[in-house]
Amino acid sequence: MPLLSVESQLPWLAELAGAPLPNRREEAWRFTDLAPLRDLEPTLLPVVDPLGGVPLPKGVSRLDPAEWAPLLDASLVATGSEAAWPVGLNRAADPQVLALRVTGEADPLELAWDAGSAKGLAALRVLLVLEPGSSLDVLQVVNSSGANCTSLITEVLLAENARLNLGVLALGHGMASLLAHVAVKQEPGSALSCTTATAGWGLVRLEPRVMQSAGSAQTRLRGLQMVDGQQLADTHSFMSFGGPAGELDQVHKVVANGSGRSVFNGAVKVPQAAQQTNASQLSRSLLLSDRARVDTKPELEIVADDVKCAHGATVSQLQANELFYLQSRGIGADQAAHLLLRGYCDEVLRELPAMASAWHPLARLLGDGA
Amino acid sequence: MIRSDAPVLLEINDLCARVEDQPILKGVNLTIRSGEIHAVMGRNGSGKSTLSKVLAGHPAYTVTAGSVLYRGENLLELAPEQRARTGLFLGFQYPVEIAGVNNLEFLRVATNARRTEQGLDELDTFAFEDLVRERLGVVQMDPAFLERGLNEGFSGGEKKRNEILQMALLEPLVAILDETDSGLDIDALRIVAGGVNQLAGPDNATLLVTHYQRLLDLITPDYVHVMAAGRILRTGGKDLALELERDGYDWVDQELARLGAEPAEVG
Numbered sequence: 259m260p261l262l263s264v265e266s267q268l269p270w271l272a273e274l275a276g277a278p279l280p281n282r283r284e285e286a287w288r289f290t291d292l293a294p295l296r297d298l299e300p301t302l303l304p305v306v307d308p309l310g311g312v313p314l315p316k317g318v319s320r321l322d323p324a325e326w327a328p329l330l331d332a333s334l335v336a337t338g339s340e341a342a343w344p345v346g347l348n349r350a351a352d353p354q355v356l357a358l359r360v361t362g363e364a365d366p367l368e369l370a371w372d373a374g375s376a377k378g379l380a381a382l383r384v385l386l387v388l389e390p391g392s393s394l395d396v397l398q399v400v401n402s403s404g405a406n407c408t409s410l411i412t413e414v415l416l417a418e419n420a421r422l423n424l425g426v427l428a429l430g431h432g433m434a435s436l437l438a439h440v441a442v443k444q445e446p447g448s449a450l451s452c453t454t455a456t457a458g459w460g461l462v463r464l465e466p467r468v469m470q471s472a473g474s475a476q477t478r479l480r481g482l483q484m485v486d487g488q489q490l491a492d493t494h495s496f497m498s499f500g501g502p503a504g505e506l507d508q509v510h511k512v513v514a515n516g517s518g519r520s521v522f523n524g525a526v527k528v529p530q531a532a533q534q535t536n537a538s539q540l541s542r543s544l545l546l547s548d549r550a551r552v553d554t555k556p557e558l559e560i561v562a563d564d565v566k567c568a569h570g571a572t573v574s575q576l577q578a579n580e581l582f583y584l585q586s587r588g589i590g591a592d593q594a595a596h597l598l599l600r601g602y603c604d605e606v607l608r609e610l611p612a613m614a615s616a617w618h619p620l621a622r623l624l625g626d627g628a
Numbered sequence: 629m630i631r632s633d634a635p636v637l638l639e640i641n642d643l644c645a646r647v648e649d650q651p652i653l654k655g656v657n658l659t660i661r662s663g664e665i666h667a668v669m670g671r672n673g674s675g676k677s678t679l680s681k682v683l684a685g686h687p688a689y690t691v692t693a694g695s696v697l698y699r700g701e702n703l704l705e706l707a708p709e710q711r712a713r714t715g716l717f718l719g720f721q722y723p724v725e726i727a728g729v730n731n732l733e734f735l736r737v738a739t740n741a742r743r744t745e746q747g748l749d750e751l752d753t754f755a756f757e758d759l760v761r762e763r764l765g766v767v768q769m770d771p772a773f774l775e776r777g778l779n780e781g782f783s784g785g786e787k788k789r790n791e792i793l794q795m796a797l798l799e800p801l802v803a804i805l806d807e808t809d810s811g812l813d814i815d816a817l818r819i820v821a822g823g824v825n826q827l828a829g830p831d832n833a834t835l836l837v838t839h840y841q842r843l844l845d846l847i848t849p850d851y852v853h854v855m856a857a858g859r860i861l862r863t864g865g866k867d868l869a870l871e872l873e874r875d876g877y878d879w880v881d882q883e884l885a886r887l888g889a890e891p892a893e894v895g
Contacts, residue, residue, distance in 0.1 A: 578687065583724040584734070586684050587794060588712035588741035597737070601728025601777070 270300035271379070271407075275347040289521040289553050290492045294435055294461045298407055301378030302351055308369045309356065317364025317392065326357035326385055333413040333441040337467035337496060344437040344463060348409045351381035360388045360420075366395040366613055373434065375404030384412045388420035388448075395611040397425040402434035402459070410438040416448040416475075423451045425610035427619055430459030432487055440466045446474035446501070453609045454493075457484035457623045462491040473501030473532055479508040482606035484623055485518025485550065492521035499532035506537035511606050513599065514543060514550035525557040526567065533564045541571040544602060600624060629830060630850050634661040636700075637802050637833050638683075643694035644858075645682045652678040654858035655694065660802065663830040667844055667869060668837045670855035671877050676837045677721060679855070680806040684718035685711050698802070712738075713745035715832075717800035719791040721807040725779040731790070732774040735760060739797045763796040767823045785816035792823040803827070804835045809843040821846035841873035856880045 272278045279295060280287040314320070321329075334340045356369070373380045388394060400408055408430075416422055428436055436459050442450055456462045468477050483491040497506050512520040520543065528535045543552040556569040576598050584594035600620060607619045638660040645653040652675050660666055670676045682689045683696065685708035696703040703711060726734075739759070740750040751759060764771060767789040779787050788808055795803055805824065809817055824847055828834050836843060844852070844866065852868040853860045854877075861883055862868065 580724050580726050582686055582708060583720065583726070584738075585708040586712055586718050586720075587734070587738035588709050588745070588798070589737055590709050590741075591707070593737070594709075597729050597734070598726065601726060603728075605728045 269296040269298070271295050271298060271347060274350050274379075275343060276350060277343060277346055280343050286494060286523075289519070290463060290490065292461070295407060298379060298435075299377035299405065303373060303376050303378045303380040303406065305353060305371065305380055305382055307354070307356065308371060314358075315365035315367050317360055317362050317394070318367055319359050319361070321357040321359050321385070321387065325359075326355060326387075329387060329415060330355065330357075330385060330413070333415055333443040333469070334411075334439070336443040336469040336471060337441045337498065339439055339441050339465065339467050342439065342465070344409060344465070345411060345439055347437065348381050348383060348411045348439075351379060351409060353381040353383045355383050355385055357385040358387070360386065360392045360394045362392055364392060364394045366397070366611060368397045368399065368613055370399040370401070371408070372401040373404070373406045373408050374402070377405050379407050379409060381409045382411070384410075386412070386414045386422070388414070388416050388422055390417040391419045392417070393421040395423040395613075397427065397611045397613050399617060400426070400428040400430075400436060400438070402430045402436070404431060405433040407435040407437065410436070412438075412440045414440070414442040414450075416442060416444045416450060418445045419447040420445070421449045423611050424453070425614055426452075426454040427610060427614055427617060428454070428456040428459070428462070429622055430456070430462070432458070432460045432489065434459050435461040436464070438462075438464045440464075442468045444468065444470045444475040444477065446472050449476040449478075451478040451480075451609070453480040453606060455482045455607055455610065455619060455623065456491055458489070459491065460489055464491070464493045465496065466493070467496040469498045469500060470504040471500045473499050473504035473535065476505045477507070479506070479510070480606050480609045481510040482513070482603055483511075483520060484513040484515070484603075485520050486516040488517055490519045490521070494523045494525070496525045496527075497537070498527040499529070499535050499537075501531055503534045504532060504537075505535070506539070508539040509606070510539075510541045511602065512541075512543035512552055512554070513546065513603065514552050515546040517547070517549040519551045520553070522554040523557060524555070524569070526559070526569075528558075528560040528562050528565055528567060530561045533562045535562060535565040535567065537566070538568040540569070543571075543573040544599070545573055545575055596624070629663040631661070631663055634663050634830075636661050637698065638703075639697040641695045641697075643679075643682070643696060644692045645678060645689050646692055647678070647689050651692070652689070652858055653682065656855075656859055658853065658860060660833045660835060662833055664851065665828060665834045665847065665849045666836065666851045666853065667849040668835065668853045668855055668860075669839065669869060669872060671880070672839070674855040675858040676855045677806055680718055680804045680835070680837050683804055684708060684716065709741070712798070713741050715742075715799075715801035717795055717798055717803045719788075719795060719803065719805040719808050721810060723779050723787040723791055725777070725782070727777045727780045729778045731776055731778050732757075732760065734778050735774070735794065735797060738794065742798045760793075760797065763793060766796040766826055767792045768819050769793055784811035785813065788812060788816065788820050789823075792820055792827075796823065796827055799827075799832075801832050802835065803832065804837065806837045807839065808836070809838055809840060817843065818846060841869050844869045854880065857884055
C-alpha cells in the first residue's frame with residue numbers, strides 16, 4: 259500500500275483519500291476537529307473476515323463479485339453520501355466487500371471486528387441485500403483498544419416488504435477513531451430499525467443515512483453516544499422521503515461527561531412528493547459535567563404541506579425529583595444517579611438486536627458491573 | 629391506638645421552613661407515639677404537603693427554625709436516604725415515573741438498603757421475588773407491574789398501590805402518606821386504605837396528609853390536626869374530621885383573622 263512520502267505536507271489519510279481532511283470551515287464539520295487523524299500511523303491494517311470459517315445463518319448467503327458489483331454504491335448514491343470524505347477514504351483503502359443476500363426469514367447475524375491495539379487504518383465494507391419480504395436481525399460490533407482508526411461503510415438495500423433490525427455497538431478507546439456510514443435505501447412496505455451505541459472513542463463520526471425511495475416505508479432510528487474525558491462524538495443523521503406516506507421515528511440520546519463533546523445534527527427532508535409523511539425526531543442530552551459540551555441541531559426541510567413532523571431537543575442534568583424519589587427509598591445519592599443513568603441508556607440499548615446482550619453493553623458503557 | 633406510655637417516635641417542635649424565599653411552615657408542633665394514626669387536614673396551600681416533604685428531606689425546602697426528633701435523634705441532619713433506611717417513609721402525592729429503571733429491581737435495591745440498616749441479610753433476586761409476591765397481596769397488585777419501568781405508564785391508582793407496596797416492603801416505623809387518596813376511585817381507595825390498615829400496628833405510626841374526610845372513613849385516625857397558614861390550628865379526635873366535612877374550612881379564616889388581630893397570642 260502507498261506510504262507517505264517524507265516530503266509531503268499532507269497527512270497520510272489525506273494522501274490516501276486523495277482529498278484533504280475536512281476542516282471546521284465546512285458546515286458539516288463545524289464542531290468536529292479531525293486532528294486526531296493527522297497523527298495516524300501510515301499503515302493499512304489487515305482485516306479478518308468476521309464470517310470466515312463460520313457457517314452462514316439460515317437465509318443468508320454470499321454474493322459473488324459479479325452479483326454485488328452493480329449493486330455497490332446504490333444506497334450511498336441514494337442517500338447523497340458518495341462524495342463524503344469518510345466514504346472516499348474507505349474506497350481508497352479498497353477493503354474487501356462483505357456482500358450478503360438475505361432471503362426469507364433469516365436467522366440472526368453477528369459481524370464483529372476488533373482493531374485491537376495495532377496502529378493504523380482498518381477499513382471495513384459491508385453490503386446487505388434484503389430480498390422482497392425477507393427479514394434479518396444483524397448486530398455489528400466494532401471494538402478498538404489502541405491508536406487506530408476504523409472506517410466502516412455499511413450499505414443496505416431493503417426491497418419491498420423486507421424488514422431489517424440493524425444494531426451497531428461500537429466500544430472504543432481514547433486513542434481510537436471511528437468513521438462510520440450506514441446508508442440504507444428502502445423500498446415501499448419495508449421496515450428498518452437501526453440502533454447505534456458508541457462509547458469510549460477519542461473521535462467518532464457516525465452517519466446513519468436513510469432514503470425511502472418512494473415513501474410508504476417505516477424507519478426507526480435510535481442512537482446513544484457517550485463521551486467522557488477529551489472524547490468527541492458526532493452523529494450526523496440524514497433521512498429523506500422520495501414519496502408519500504413514509505414514517506420516521508427517531509430518538510437520539512447523549513451522555514456527556516468529563517470534558518467530552520457531543521454533536522448531533524439530524525437532517526430530515528420532506529419534499530413535495532412526500533405528502534402524508536409522519537416524522538418525529540427527538541434529541542435528548544444528559545450533561546453530567548460542567549466542562550462537557552453538547553451541540554444539537556435538528557435540520558428539517560419540509561416542502562410538502564400535508565405532513566406531520568415533530569422535533570424536539572432537550573439538554574439537561576439528572577432530574578432532581580427523580581433523584582429525590584429514589585433517595586426517599588433509602589437509595590444513596592450516588593447509587594440513585596447511577597440507576598437513573600442506567601435507565602436512560604438502557605432505553606436505547608434494549609433496542610439492539612437480542613444477541614447484543616452477550617456483549618453486556620450496559621456494563622461496558624457504564625464501565626461497571628451493572 | 630393511643631397509649632400514653634408508648635414511646636415517642638416523632639417529635640416536631642416549632643418547625644419553620646421555606647421554599648426559595650417563601651416561608652411555608654411557621655411553627656409546627658406535633659408529637660407522634662408508636663401505635664398512633666394521625667391525620668393532618670387542611671386546604672390547598674396550608675403547608676400540609678410541605679410538612680411531609682420537609683420530614684422526608686426534600687432538597688427544595690430549607691428548615692429555618694425548630695427541631696424534629698426521630699426516636700430521640702435529630703432527624704434534620706440525616707440525608708433523605710438515611711431517613712428512609714432508618715424507617716421513615718413518605719408516600720408521594722405524585723409518585724415519579726422513571727422509564728428504564730425496572731420496578732422490581734428498584735424495589736429490591738430499596739428493600740436491601742433498609743435491611744442492611746436493620747442488620748439483616750440482603751435478599752438475592754430469588755428470595756426477594758418470593759417476598760414481593762407475598763406483599764403484592766397487601767394492595768392486590770398485578771405482578772405484571774413488577775416488570776415495567778418504575779411507575780412508567782401506571783395509572784394514578786396503580787402508582788398509589790405501588791407506593792403502598794413499597795411501604796409493605798420497607799416496613800417503616802413512621803409512614804407519612806401525602807394525599808394518598810387523591811386521584812383514586814372508590815375501589816382503589818378501599819384497596820389502598822386496606823393496605824395501610826393492614827400495615828399499621830402497635831410498633832409503628834402513620835401520618836395521613838389529606839384534604840378530604842373520605843379516606844378517614846376507611847382509616848380511623850386517633851388524632852386529627854387542622855393545618856392553616858403553616859401551623860396546626862386545632863387538634864381533636866376523629867370527630868373533628870366529620871365536623872370539617874360538615875362545616876367546611878370557613879371557620880379557619882375567622883380563626884386566622886382573630887390570630888392576625890391578636891399577634892401577641894401567636895407566640
